[in-house]
Each structure stands twice: as structure tokens, then as C-alpha cells.
Amino acid sequence: MTAPGTAPDNDTPVSTFRSSRRVRHWLAGAGVTALAAVLGITLAVRGGATPACAAPPTGNAVHKGKASFYDAGRSGGTCSFPGPPADRLYVALGASQYSGSAACGSYLDVSGPKGKVRVMVMDRCAGCGSSKIDLSDEAFAKIADRSQGIASVTYRAVVNPPLDGGLTFRMKGGASKYWFAVQVGNHGNPLRSVEAKGSSGGFRKAARQVDNYWTVDGGLGPGPYSIRVTDVYRRQATATGIRLVTRQVQRSSVSLVSASPTPSNSPSAPPTPSVAPSPTPTESVAPTTTVEALAGAAPLDRSRC
Template sequence: MTAPGTDPENDTPAGNSGTQRSNRRVRHWLAGAGVTALAAVLGITLAVRGGATPACAAPPTGNTVHKGKASFYDAGRSGGTCSFPSPPADRLYVALGKVEYAKAAACGSYLDVSGPKGTVRVLVMDQCGGCTPGKIDLSDEAFARIADRAQGIVPVTYRAVVNPPLDGGLTFRIKGGASQWWFAVQVGNHGTPLRSVEAKGPGGGFRKAARQNDNYWTVEGGLGPGPYSIRVTDVYGRQATATTIRMVAKQIQRTTASLASPDAARTPSSSPSAPPAPAAAPSPTPAESIAPTTTVEALAGAAPLDARC
């Protein structure tokens, strides 16, 4: 029951019910405004505490010198997470941490690494699962060029090789399981991080391929039975197109298309002290190689592009 002399809906004295309801609405409004304001403040506070968005994954590029540490390992006969058929013939390779491996964006590029004993040029071939940013894992052979193995881990500096001399042109390797309905290709012997790969079959236009963590580029839905034209662009804007790439799985198709500048052979690199150039790409066995394909299109230019994702 309601007490005598009260408003049944607001439990306030009947004679003052209008005033009380009005005051109650004001208090509710103020409380709501306070909550809204508090939420806004909390939102701002959380945003500030969250800090700047971490830099997204990206491979080393340009002339930036990175300071870090290097250890060593042996990949055996494996081509690493970059899915190469084998390590380079000189076995001078490196594994990068997740951030610099950047979902395979670093695969096939070169670094000049300097340590206590000197400088070595290495091919990025693998991802190092336990490496934090700045930590790299060199092959046994590469580590021996810059330090004594007994040291285990040594301080190093390293930077990208912007225009490495390469032996031959771009290579292409169709993935096992690929078909006219699902296109998957690995690009080799490019020397610098790739920004994009586009491909087309007969009678179609170029379609952008998606980079996968295993260093293959895929086009869902496929491009038909081939042959294919494949346009490759690196992070510096250099571009080359190869033609007549065939749907032949697991075999290296060699071309004369190249991303290298014409003077690459005369200017080994921008390294602190130019070491001997390594073999440009993993050496296939005779069974893996097939006849060269026709190629074309020289560079489109070398204006630096943002390599970050």
C-alpha cells in the first residue's frame, strides 16, 4: 500500500509530486551526464595508456643500419620457411625474427652483416621463432665470417643490400597442388624485398596475388591453364615482367627479366665494406631446372616506396 498523502508512482508527497518528479529527472540527467563524461575520460585515458600503435612488420630496407645481436644455426638441406628448394650454394644465409621476416616479405633479399671479425653478405631464407627485433640467426658458415663460434652470440650491425648483383634473372616456381583453378607461384632471384606480384593468363588482365607466409604468391580461383605473364615490383619501385611461365609444379623456370639496376655488377652494394657477392639464389638440382622462358620489361624506376604493411 501507498502511504497516505503520497504520489503512488513516485512515492512523494502528493502536494509536491510535480516538483519532486522534476528534481528526480534533473538528478537522473546529471547522473547520466556524469557517466557519459566519465566514460569519455576513461576512453581517452585508455587510448593514452595504449600508447602508439606498434610498428607493423617490415623487412630491412634502404640504408638504415640496424644494431643487434647474432647467433648461429644450421638449416641442413632445408630452404627454410621461405620454402626455397635448398640453401644457397655458399650456405651464407640468415633467419630473421617475426617482425623483420614480415610474413615472408624479407624472403630472397640480402643483408650485409658486420661483426667483430668482418662483414658477410647473407640471403634471407628463414624465420627465427625465438628472435626478438634486432636479433638474427646466421648460418654456421656466415657466423664464422664475422666472429669466433666459441662466442655464441655477438653484437652486430646489419643493413639491406639495395642493389645486389645477381646471377641471371628472375626465377619462378609453381607450387605443388597448383592448377588452373588455384594459382600459386614463388618468385626467386629478385634480391630485394618484393612489394607486389601480379599475374595473368591468356586473354585476361593482371590480377594481384596475395603473399603467403611460406613465400608463395596465390590467386584464388586461378588464372586458367597458362602460360602466364607475371609482373614483379620490389619495395623500391623497380618492376619487371616475365612471360610464358608454365603450369609446371615444383620446377624452377628461369627468365632474363630482372629487377637489378644495369650497374649492379659494377656496384656490389651499399655495404660498409663490400664482401664477395654470394650465389644469387639456391642452386637447383638438374632435375629441378627446366628450359629458360622468354622475358621482358626492364625496370620501371627505383623511387623508394614505403615497405611497411
């Protein structure tokens, strides 16, 4: 347990630490009844429960709000990335836009009093509402003076951002032939679905977890695996030869954004600004996988509450 007045460890998002500390102080004077009443809320905050009406920023919509700043240290945030992007330009979103990790790995263009910056979604901000975002120190300095503390901003999703390299895959520690758990990286647009299959049988749909891993209970055997990834704009790619090697990044050669979506029910994409994206963090790399771009994903459900 972190002592009062000290900073959290590097793997704990600052926003989560602050919220947990406030809850502990409140609970200190509460009785058993109050504890039972808030227990579900506390678990929801720490577990990243998704609000009923939640979705990551997509398409052409421009959002207005406020931005603050924080430092995640060496942590990859609640998105469970190996670390922050090399340029340290990242952002944490409130629960509704973080949407249970659905926003992880996507990009936003944020405009403030001093200019514009492109940031990668890496974290969930427990203290942010639907119109508040928390930028990295480095990102905030590009759009406002740090002395302001909080700045008025507008932001929008980056559709099909240019990326360095293709899709990446990272098997979670503890994954086995009995429990499949993979993180997909360097996809640019928010992901809609991930499906996987082992050396035999058909594709099985993976479940998105709040820590940004996709799991299949019961597992898919020892691998190698084929993994089919679809983004919210119905672009789809299938990677083959993904090995059961945990905590290593396996890189592919084809980007999701280079695949052609089916023509119907696809949101119109704005012109892509010529702003360099945040590089993907580097770590131990497995052999390059074979990837083929596919089209023809099931229509995207664009319904909103």
C-alpha cells in the same frame, strides 16, 4: 611427432622446432581454459603471423643487434626455397623483420668482430626479437668465433645486389588452372607485389603467403602465364611464357635490379659493395622464359607505424 631430445627433420626450421617444443611442455600442465587462451598464439607462431608494425630491412638503415647461429640442414627454411644457397650463407630474421615472408630472398651485409659477410634471408627465427638475427654456422664463423655463441653485430640491407642470372619462378605443388601459386626467386631486393595473368584477361594481383608463395584464388587457367614483379624500390619486370609445371625452377634472362625505377619516391641506394652474393640453389630447370624490364610502377608506400 619428434621425440623429446631428438632433432627435428630437415624441413623444420630449428627455431620453430624449439619454440613448438617449449609450447608443448607448457601446455602439458595447463587446463582447458589455458589451452583455449594460448591456442591462437600457438597457431600464430606456427603460421608465421606478421606483427602489426613489420617491414624487412631496406635502404640505408644500419641495424645494431646480436647474432647467434644455427644449421638448417637441407631445408630452404620458412621461405620454402628448394634448399639453402650453395655457399650456405643465410640468415633467419625475427617476425617483425621477416614480415610474413616479405624479406625472403633479400640480402643483408652483416658485420661482426672478425669481419663482414653477405647472407640471404631464408628463414624466420621464432625466438628472435627485432634486434636479433640467426646466422648459418658458416656465416657466423666469418664474423665471429663460434665459441662466443652470440656476437654483437651491425647489419644493413643490400640494395640491388649483383646476382647470377635473372628472375626465377617455381609453381607450388598442387597449383592448377583453378589455383595459381608461384614463388619468385633470384630477385635480390624485397618484393612489393606480384601480378599474373593467363592467356586471356588482365593482370590480377597475387596475395603474398607466409610460406613465400604468391597465390590467386580461383586460378588463372592452364597457362602459360605472364607474371609482373615489383620490388620495394619500384623496379619492375614482366616475364611471359611461365608454364604450369610444379616444383621446377623456370629461369628468366633479365634481372629485376637491371630495370629502371620511376624517379619519384624511390629510396636512395647506397653503393653496392663488391661482395659476391649467395648462389641460387639448383634443381630441375624449365626452358628460359622471355622477360622484358618495365618501369612506372605505382608509387611505393613507405609509411611506417
